[in-house]
Amino acid sequence: MAIRLATLLLSLLLVLYPVSTYADFQEQKSSLVQSSQKLSLTPPLHIRTIFPKATRVGEKQTGLPVYPVYQLNQLLGYAWLSHEINNLPGFSGQPIKLLIGLQANGVFSKVKVMEHHEPVFLHGLGNEALDQFTDQYTGHSIKKQVIISSTKKSKASSDAAGAVFFDGVTKATISVMIVNDVVLATALQVARDKLEGFSLPSQSALRKKRTDSVESMDWPALIANGLVHQWNISSEDVFNSLGRQYSDYSHLFDLNDDSNNSPSTFTELYYAYLNAPDIGSNLLGKTTYEKLMKELQPGDHLVWIGSNGLYRHLADDFIPGTVPSRLSIHQGGLNIEIKDINAPDEETLLVSTNTPQITQSAIFKIRDIANFDLGGKIHIGMHINLPRNHLITDSLSLTNTAQLPNSQWIPVEVKQHTQTPLWIRIWQDRIPQIVILLTSLIILFVAFIKQDKISRNTVRFHQFRWGYLWFTLLFTGYYAQGQLSVVNIFTLLHAIADDFDITIFLLDPIIFILWVVTFISLFVIGRGLFCGWLCPFGALQEMASWCGKKMGIKQIRLSENKHRKLIYLKYPILIGLVAVSFYELSLAERLAEVEPFKTSITLVFVRHWPFVLYALALLVGGMFIHKFYCRYLCALGAGLAILGALRRFEWLKRIPFCGTPCQTCHNRCEIKAIKRNGKIDYNECVQCLECIAILNSDDQCADTLLKRKKQKKISCVNIDAS
Template structure:
């Protein structure tokens, strides 16, 4: 190069360009990092930011990528060491705010961290920003040594374990890598691990300010990595302290010939690494970071991901104990604090809505045919506030995509910070889950859903504007009974597709117009979305809530747990066959045979059964056919042990005495299927077979149980779980009950097995290859 420039190097350093994933690994909403190219001048001023690749679902379909480009341009001209947060600026606190992207809060928060943390790390490495100088540790002189278990118990030795399925290599009994590590400069720990002579020899090799850590590892992977073979660089492990990172080369490596502590495990590879930076201090917490290639099973692509374990020297070894440190708040905590006023207002809105809904019967009784203010005003207030405050302002719009994310989080990886990153959606879902078990989906779908409220108001406003004579309040019942199953089909398809590709499920979930209406905006979408949205709104002007009745997958998903609601419709003793309630029900939830009590009276009269009394709680007392084992009624209260045993038998065993009257071959097949399904579930929980296989068997068993229960126990509960108020079940009732009950049982058993450590034992079970 010098010859080329006549012996002079006239190049001038003007800045630095770096890839974010080479410096930090911060996942965004999709669980994958936003790959960003960042430019910075020699003074640490950001000169350019470009997003090269991302997997964010709302940016793949929904919000245009130009919005993300616009967002990252806000960082141009800012210093990498500035305090920059998503939100409003606070000059008094030295905080610079950047505008977020509506509907993509999680993504922009993650991207904010990517730009700042990677830029600050590079700025420190090249000397633009001075590194943090931490006071060095001063050790106490504690005589004696410890065995291996004692070292583990007090935290002097830590374990970092990476399972094979965590990096996409499929389930397996042996971990991908299992690393034990610790700090050797402290005399008691060093003598315990290396022995007296080994510790003395190590200390004689270290210069002042240098630190030694040891690693021993087992597993199919290695912490040395391929970089060590190519260039003497250990590219699989590093030490991090705050935002400072310390990597190792061959000159930082020493052989570890053995562990002297009694009870130490055998190991496949070992090392002693030397940290030669003055900014590292053993008095403060630090982490061992292991970098691995993670394989995406859907695409086969490999991406680097990191696993870390914190280490902090026990206080008894430090003069004065551990120093006081203030750990930075989690990002989701900052989000909640920055919007605390809106959070309080939203909570008050939820409480008000729940109170009004709980008192709706009293409000209806105070209303008359001429004066409907008591029932109409609360509903209209909730509808308007749901659209304006919740939908357009807070962007807290529940969606089927959140249900799918929740379902996958249970099966794959549950991360609280992901769900807590949007406080309003999180609180809304907590409220929806609670009220669904109280009253079913009626409260959310009918009173609080932002889009449902919009459709309802469009229908009523259109009527006031002169379109009432063209409006059809109800479709013919036979058409309604057919079309209402479409939404359940959509939900089933979305759930199934999500196990193949979550990205495709996100795209298909655009059947919900929620994103177009509230998160993105109608006029920011392409013409197919605008056309679909327009058709639904126009239809809503002539038919009451057509999308909610026939297309909404979220409503279908909420219908499943609604089977377990505690309070259903009140049954009045004077209820007859007038069908007035059917005519006035905009949801068409009452079929031609009449209201539920009238329908039951007709059935009993035709069957020659007596008309039973109404219980004190407003529920009728059912009569079970003689051929079925009698079920305790609301008036008969068994003892608590008997009640628990009866509940256990009813929920876990779909068969009645009829099963024992079948041929022996059918009985054997039935019980063999039960054992096989249980075994498949255990293998799935242990990680021996994939979630798709488990889902298939779960659906198969649920279908089998549905048929069996409709033949042997054709009833479901109507009211609180702890009661015994039963009602005849339709196929839809039983399907919802079986699906949700099996999901609850599986999730409960999984949590119990995970919490008690049984899953770790099951890791060694042989896989049933034929199931694949």
């Protein structure tokens, strides 16, 4: 019967594995929390769905509140809740809360909507429309410029130079543009702060604009001093680069327009940094400059851009107040989003003397969150898209480099502070959890040392054990997420094979403490300390077994022969998983789903049904056979048993009467770790101390009962003799 049950459960896993793989894919695509619902689970549980290869999610970091995500010892990227970095309100007045994943190479892993109150989606278009919009970020780099358009499909415009077009949501333009602002702004901030190769060139000093008296300059002087930059793009260069002639695009240009009377000039572009008083005051006039600066939020920047020629910097269908599709600005390898402030014509009118005629003129804003460096080089891109017909568009991107002169900013030296290592900050943040866990471990150690004394009162001993198992399940498992896994063995072995770095293991203090305690205990008393007392799923199995008995389910008592065969089943599972991990780690991680720990403990059964069904099937099996999974299928238990074979002590007390002839402990041991000869199989023993309680009980131990009987007989003889 037991072998059939084991075969049935393994078959169930093999059948459900391909289903669960598909389900996991669907699980990643489905929205975890629909609109207007509050977050019901902690962010790390959701992060695993936007980083499918993640084996570990670090604690939320101090400073910038992001979660580092790892595949074993490799940093996959960072995840964060948008409203914790940028609380920009949506159209409803409440922030649209997003969970954003950014890979270490600056590519979006996924953007998921966690909570929103946008009426257009709640009571009209539905949540799927917003989910479909955020799905477009997956696979796109933050180095790319994103343009939201309801008329240009991203696929249709995939060949267009310089810009990635996202399909906007009709009737929800404001909402999706707010989402885009939040996604790009927070991602840029995270990349600057956390990702290698994305930081600004100069981090040793801050730069602020000069506030000295303004020097009066006309247009030629502004150009000569590098305060206004001029970039001329000739038609010959553009058409030669495209391998075409002017006649191929003559239908696009209106030569009757005075600004197009010179076909040789494709684009004549001018741009200037307005915050600098020398530039802003001379270009726009003191009154307009002061008005703009007063309206500007602290840390934001304004850039003026004007153009002439056949192809100007704003398209005919450009919507004021949005991001221009033909222009982009990059600094430090990242796109710096610029957005039109929709300034009235009188504010964009240039007042400096000798200013040439400029056909198009607009003012754009760079937000504070972009960490724009005043003194750093900027690369302004002109993205040219010329449709020859309805099917073919020729594209070209050109770049011009500029830098604000030193005369316009002041370096502010910043004292460098050595940052506290991340693992120390994580330990500091989790001090309460660490203290509680260490206290509980001390209590457990004392109980093991005093096992004779504590087990003499059977009722109190059972109360202590069940209380500790509940603590292990609720605090260590569900709250502190302290469930060890065979994946941790992968981590250790791969770390040893590579350059071992203990800081990787220090990033999760709860797991680290449990592993240290478990590892030490293996050489003292074997695997039992963890498997019998500290494993959350092990505690859950004992509770399932207890429920089975209370429900009157007939318990299956395995014969010694069958039991001894089944206990070796977990070892090939362990060896197979470890071997596959060195062949293909991602496959080993999927196969590690043979462990129900992730479903039942880490995700609290909030997962797609095949995973939940498998975990529940194991618990149901445990209602018939005590701790079925632990005894026969647990790869982690197998690994601990291998090291536990090196233990130095026979921790559990035995007496000569045990096994010969007394079989009480052998028959009562539900884990069947006590052999007929009375010896304990420490590779299987979970150190429940039930045998010690029996041994110290005046009512259960056969040796004690026999001695009491003999003593009573002697007393009776003495009484008769007297």
